[in-house]
Amino acid sequence: MKQNRISFGNPVLFVEEQFMSADYFKTIIVPMLQGAETTILLFLIAIAVSIPLGFLLTLAVRSKFKPLSLLCQGYIHLMRGTPLLLQLLFICFGLPLIPGIGQYLVLDRFVAAALGFTLNYAAYFAEIFRGGLLAIDKGQYEASKVLGLSRWQTTRKIILPQMFRIALPAVANESVTLVKDTALLYAVAVPELLHFAETAVNRDFTIMPFFYAGVIYLIITFVLSMFFRWLERRFKFE
Amino acid sequence: MAIIEVSNLKKSYGNLDVLKQITFEVNKKDVVAVIGPSGSGKSTMLRSLVHLEEIDGGSIRVADDYLVKDGVYSKPQDLKKITSRMGMVFQHFNLFPHLTVTENLEVAPRMLKRESPVAIRHRSTELLKKIGLTNRADAYPANLSGGQKQRVAIARALMLNPEILLFDEPTSALDPELTGEVLKVMKDLAEEHMTMVIVTHEMGFAKDVANRVLFMDNGQIIESGHPDDLLTNPQHDRTRAFLNRSFN
Ligand SMILES: Nc1ncnc2c1ncn2[C@@H]1O[C@H](COP(=O)(O)OP(=O)(O)OP(=O)(O)O)[C@@H](O)[C@H]1O
Numbered sequence: 390m391k392q393n394r395i396s397f398g399n400p401v402l403f404v405e406e407q408f409m410s411a412d413y414f415k416t417i418i419v420p421m422l423q424g425a426e427t428t429i430l431l432f433l434i435a436i437a438v439s440i441p442l443g444f445l446l447t448l449a450v451r452s453k454f455k456p457l458s459l460l461c462q463g464y465i466h467l468m469r470g471t472p473l474l475l476q477l478l479f480i481c482f483g484l485p486l487i488p489g490i491g492q493y494l495v496l497d498r499f500v501a502a503a504l505g506f507t508l509n510y511a512a513y514f515a516e517i518f519r520g521g522l523l524a525i526d527k528g529q530y531e532a533s534k535v536l537g538l539s540r541w542q543t544t545r546k547i548i549l550p551q552m553f554r555i556a557l558p559a560v561a562n563e564s565v566t567l568v569k570d571t572a573l574l575y576a577v578a579v580p581e582l583l584h585f586a587e588t589a590v591n592r593d594f595t596i597m598p599f600f601y602a603g604v605i606y607l608i609i610t611f612v613l614s615m616f617f618r619w620l621e622r623r624f625k626f627e
Numbered sequence: 628m629a630i631i632e633v634s635n636l637k638k639s640y641g642n643l644d645v646l647k648q649i650t651f652e653v654n655k656k657d658v659v660a661v662i663g664p665s666g667s668g669k670s671t672m673l674r675s676l677v678h679l680e681e682i683d684g685g686s687i688r689v690a691d692d693y694l695v696k697d698g699v700y701s702k703p704q705d706l707k708k709i710t711s712r713m714g715m716v717f718q719h720f721n722l723f724p725h726l727t728v729t730e731n732l733e734v735a736p737r738m739l740k741r742e743s744p745v746a747i748r749h750r751s752t753e754l755l756k757k758i759g760l761t762n763r764a765d766a767y768p769a770n771l772s773g774g775q776k777q778r779v780a781i782a783r784a785l786m787l788n789p790e791i792l793l794f795d796e797p798t799s800a801l802d803p804e805l806t807g808e809v810l811k812v813m814k815d816l817a818e819e820h821m822t823m824v825i826v827t828h829e830m831g832f833a834k835d836v837a838n839r840v841l842f843m844d845n846g847q848i849i850e851s852g853h854p855d856d857l858l859t860n861p862q863h864d865r866t867r868a869f870l871n872r873s874f875n
């Protein structure tokens with residue numbers, strides 16, 4: 390393999406004809422799509438669990454039972470106040486080091502990472518939902534009460550639908566961030582999209598895999614954005 | 628017997644006495660207009676009747692039951708039954724923005740399950756016809772004008788067949804050209820002998836439709852009487868001063 394190497398002191402990346410070819414694309418796209426599968430799987434698990442969990446957190450924070458409320462507020466602050474990367478490293482590599490019980494806390498890397506993402510994002514979604522609740526006019530509660538609805542009926546039929554609607558744009562935004570944050574799997578050595586791209590870049594001395602990875606991320610976030618646009622239109626209430 | 632009897636009602640926020648020993652009655656078929664300067668306690672008085680405010684002393688009787696007697700509220704399970712005799716219309720409509728006009732009307736009766744869905748639909752159709760919004764049945768509140776929203780709010784209150792309707796400045800949030808359509812609906816209700824208590828700044832409407840006017844100032848009812856007397860020939864200086872300002 391003949392290569393022109395121009396070094397700028399850093400790993401050399403060089404675009405050559407052969408790496409632009411359809412053949413090269415075919416050999417590299419398969420592992421990258423496998424990586425993307427991991428990325429998407431993690432995203433789906435994290436989003437499917439953290440949204441309901443975040444919602445429960447919101448309710449717990451509003452609970453009249455003070456210890457529960459304070460505990461959940463503390464949890465939310467902890468999760469939002471420390472880097473997600475630190476939390477992932479802690480779950481993957483920190484937990485097993487705890488004397489005595491550490492040996493039982495060695496989780497599968499992917500499971501550990503999914504746990505970390507879920508716990509972290511639940512805190513963000515809880516804050517988003519709390520904001521949604523705060524945005525609801527107290528006249529909605531008063532009208533419901535005068536119409537004879539119970540607290541629970543009011544919450545279920547009047548307040549929650551409005552809360553989810555108000556929260557939707559922020560949830561969309563957070564979901565796109567989650568897609569991109571899955572790249573943090575790289576740090577705990579779970580092979581995902583970015584990992585395969587980087588491996589190929591280092592092995593083949595070509596920058597193309599980074600482009601492919603970028604395009605795949607773009608496609609995922611585009612589809613996701615379209616989905617949320619559709620939801621927003623569907624629940625526009627106009 | 629009066630359908631609402633309020634005696635010595637007291638309410639304070641901290642050391643601000645908002646309502647000081649309010650006493651009045653509302654008879655069946657009465658249309659009572661409540662007027663008075665801003666901050667005089669009109670809203671607080673009205674909201675106390677439907678238990679949106681907790682009072683500190685006095686009694687409120689509605690039909691045969693005491694909501695509060697000498698400062699002591701009825702059992703929680705009875706409160707709802709007592710206040711359900713009254714419907715309320717708010718200044719800012721408080722329609723449910725995520726529900727269509729029809730759904731706004733039907734949500735409470737459907738949840739309360741006192742009538743069949745067919746009967747509920749029958750009523751909502753009738754009421755929409757009555758307020759002239761049949762063609763907006765599937766619209767969301769966001770797509771209605773202020774006047775239309777307030778008419779829907781009135782219909783929503785009527786869905787539960789209240790014996791008494793309370794209005795807190797129902798036209799104050801509306802553009803002047805939209806107040807007429809709301810006042811028209813209220814006037815129709817008065818002609819059907821609905822019992823109503825209306826906090827309002829619309830002196831013309833009060834004179835036209837009410838059979839009694841209460842003037843409130845500083846947490847007290849200063850005077851009350853037939854609109855022809857009270858509005859044209861007030862007995863108290865404060866009433867006179869207020870009316871002079873209102874009519875400019
Ligand atoms: N939640 C509250 N906390 C403290 N003070 C309050 C509260 N609600 C009302 N007040 C005070 O109570 C007094 C009476 O208020 P209220 O709203 O009943 O007056 P109003 O006659 O309806 O006035 P307006 O014509 O402006 O609607 C006012 O001085 C007001 O500032």
Ligand SMILES: [Mg+2]
Nearest residue numbers: 669670671795
């Ligand atoms: Mg008021």
